[in-house]
Amino acid sequence: METYDLFIDGQTCKPAGGEYFESFDPYTGRPWARVAKGGALDVERAVQAAHQAFKSNAWRGLTASARGSLLRKLADLIALNAERLGAIETHDNGKLLAEMQAQVRYIPQWFHYYGGLADKIEGSVIPVDKAKMFTFTEYEPLGVIAAITPWNSPLLLAAWKLAPALAAGNTVVWKPSEHASVSSLEFVKLMAEAGFPPGVVNVVTGFGQDVGEPLVTHPLVAKVAFTGGEAGGIRVAELAARGLKPVTLELGGKSPNIVFADANIDNAVKGVISGIFAATGQTCVAGSRLLVQRQVYDEVVGKVVDMARTARIGNPGELTTQVGPVTTRAQFEKVLRYIDGAKREGASCLLGGGPATHAECGDGWFVQPTVFGDVTPQMQLAQEEVFGPVLAAMVFEDEDDAVRIANSLPYGLAAGVWTENMARALTMSKRLEAGTVWINTYRAVSYMAPFGGYKRSGIGRESGMEMIKEYLQTKCVWIDMGNEVPNPFVLR
DSSP states (O other), rough: EEEEEEEEEEEEEEOOOOOOEEETTTTTTTEHHHEEOHHHHHHHHHHHHHHHHSSHHHHTTTTTHHHHHHHHHHHHHHHHHHHHHHHHHHHHHHHOOHHHHHHHHHHHHHHHHHHHHGOOOOOOOESSSSTEEEEEEEEEEEEEEEEEEEEESSHHHHHHHHHHHHHTTTTEEEEOOTSOOHHHHHHHHHHHHHHHOSSSEEESSOOIIIIIIHHHHOEEEEEEEESSSSSHHHHHHHHHTTOOOOEEEEOOOOOOEOEEEEEEEHHHEEEEEEEETTTTOSSSSSEEEEEEGGHHHHHHHHHHOOOOOOOSSTTTTTTTBBBBBOOHHHHHHHHHHHHHHHHHHHHEEEESSOOOOOGGTSSOOOOOEEESOOOOOOOOOHHSSSSSSSSEEEEOSSSSHHHHHHTTSSSEEEEEEEEHHHHHHHHHHHOOOOOOOOOOOOOOTTTOOOOOEEETTESBBBSSSSGGGGOOOOOEEEEESSOOOOOTTTTT
């Protein structure tokens, strides 16, 4: 097994405690790499390096155009290394090679996009109501950003944070998930190759309590950008609040995929499959709640079951595989508990319902694509995020009923609507409490489109033009052009 060290101040370095942990390949169920187990001392080194870089002329002295040029050069290097980085991610998290390589090939667009925005951050002159005053605003970087990323799409979700943060002139300490750290450590080497000054981006691997908490609470960290589960997001928000630090939180969801009777049924079925099985259900926007209008419920659910039954399950490293393993043993066991609970609650298991034991699955952590019918909105399966290949199908009567069921949970990350009636599509997009609403499609994202959640699914947005302001602070400058200072005891 290859051993991976931390990356601090432009170079690899061993963890202060001298400890390493094993990264497991979900397909084989065996360790494939050793990764540095960082701690508070390593966080201190990384934050200090990022702080010094933020203050240094090598970074702060760059023009915005020069920063943008570095980001675009990094984008080109990512494109050249996309196949290799995608393969590493598949070993790390078990997601399909086709999916991971497609994600990495798309990542350069974030760096090109924000590289182009870097020198277009403009303040404004304000025509204030005070005579002889010249007043203007300018935007300045925050400082050191803590970026904490999950295991399901490590590099893509890191790009959503790194690209705007760096374009705005910040520096970063990045903590990847302990379940998928290797691609991050390989990725950061490209930043040095692109010419980023030492300390601008640092990677400290390890566990939440050892690395995440001291990183979030460090007094030199100005903002935290986190993607992960709800419990982790709550903890990050609590710790950040002690230092009055802003946070961007992209958390979990329990997204509804809503099929009306007037939909193109075949397209809707493909969208349902894409929403829950394409990534083995391990995506925050998984369309894990299938809401179908009564008139077409049997037809839609039947076709979903038929298509899901044909899914090729097995080695995620083969491009023909359609469903891969669950990323961790703990998550594998959690998914199976949800399946058992749904059976006890009276849901009808129409497909799957247990571990996958095909020869193609080897010794990995595979769960059969599973579809439950006769699910009611009150069941645990319809209430909680499973994060696995498990679909809960429910009936609705009309638009009001669909909206009531869809909005009944404290989550609001995404929703899908399938209808040929554009008036209904626009009405539903307005009424659904979700940060992203897909009409006649699902799982579409872009570097140009904002992404984030309503309610307990998160705070703030990622991607899009406005996102760069999440990593900036506004300064207002007043210049008195008069010749006389008025009464100093009275507010101007």
